[in-house]
Amino acid sequence: MLVPVSTFQILDYCEYQLFLKYYEKVKPVITRKMLAGIQKHKRLEEEFLEEAEEIEETIEEHLEKLLRGEVSPFNVRELPVKSEKHGLIGRIDEALFYEDHAVIIDDKPNPRITQGTIDQLRAYAAVFEDHFNWENLIVLKARSHSNNEVFYEEEFNEKARTQIIEKIEYLHWLMQDPTRAKPTSEKEKCLHCSYGPYCDKFMEE
Numbered sequence: 712m713l714v715p716v717s718t719f720q721i722l723d724y725c726e727y728q729l730f731l732k733y734y735e736k737v738k739p740v741i742t743r744k745m746l747a748g749i750q751k752h753k754r755l756e757e758e759f760l761e762e763a764e765e766i767e768e769t770i771e772e773h774l775e776k777l778l779r780g781e782v783s784p785f786n787v788r789e790l791p792v793k794s795e796k797h798g799l800i801g802r803i804d805e806a807l808f809y810e811d812h813a814v815i816i817d818d819k820p821n822p823r824i825t826q827g828t829i830d831q832l833r834a835y836a837a838v839f840e841d842h843f844n845w846e847n848l849i850v851l852k853a854r855s856h857s858n859n860e861v862f863y864e865e866e867f868n869e870k871a872r873t874q875i876i877e878k879i880e881y882l883h884w885l886m887q888d889p890t891r892a893k894p895t896s897e898k899e900k901c902l903h904c905s906y907g908p909y910c911d912k913f914m915e916e
């Protein structure tokens with residue numbers, strides 16, 4: 712089973728959303744804030760495409776040329792990646808390829824780092840390594856939609872790899888039986904939860 716990398720955001724916010732989404736098949740409420748985020752994301756892609764140079768071969772072929780020193784470093788938006796090894800699939804907002812390192816960027820509506828965003832970035836790195844047989848350094852960055860500035864950055868090192876692999880295993884354990892998912896203990900989260908109106912564990916103030 713291939714699980715979207717973005718599920719790490721759910722895991723961090725409240726894993727009970729997994730039960731509602733995958734077991735009860737609940738569709739979350741789409742808020743104005745979420746719609747604004749989707750529109751901003753689309754605008755960023757359109758702006759990128761206006762200035763982008765088209766690559767007339769697969770990313771994998773172009774990457775091989777880069778590693779042979781035949782082409783210059785390049786970047787790709789909305790890069791699809793997949794890993795059977797980790798059972799994950801996703802689309803990286805922006806990836807920059809250099810001969811000796813890669814940069815993975817996740818665009819967020821607000822410059823506020825959460826464990827969910829860190830885990831999502833690390834999961835993308837694990838999938839990226841498997842997808843491209845990548846053995847060089849990967850730098851992870853979270854960037855804000857609001858001002859286009861990077862507000863979080865780390866190198867994907869051995870410690871980060873070990874931590875995310877444990878979390879990937881936990882995620883698949885939950886996905887095998889979403890009734891294992893536990894609700895949050897933070898009332899505040901329920902108030903802002905897009906599954907709130909359908910949740911039997913909703914905590915009132």
Ligand code: SF4
Pocket residue numbers: 724725726727728731894895900901902904905906907910911912913914
């Ligand atoms: S309403 Fe609360 S317990 Fe239910 S899914 Fe949302 S955050 Fe979790």
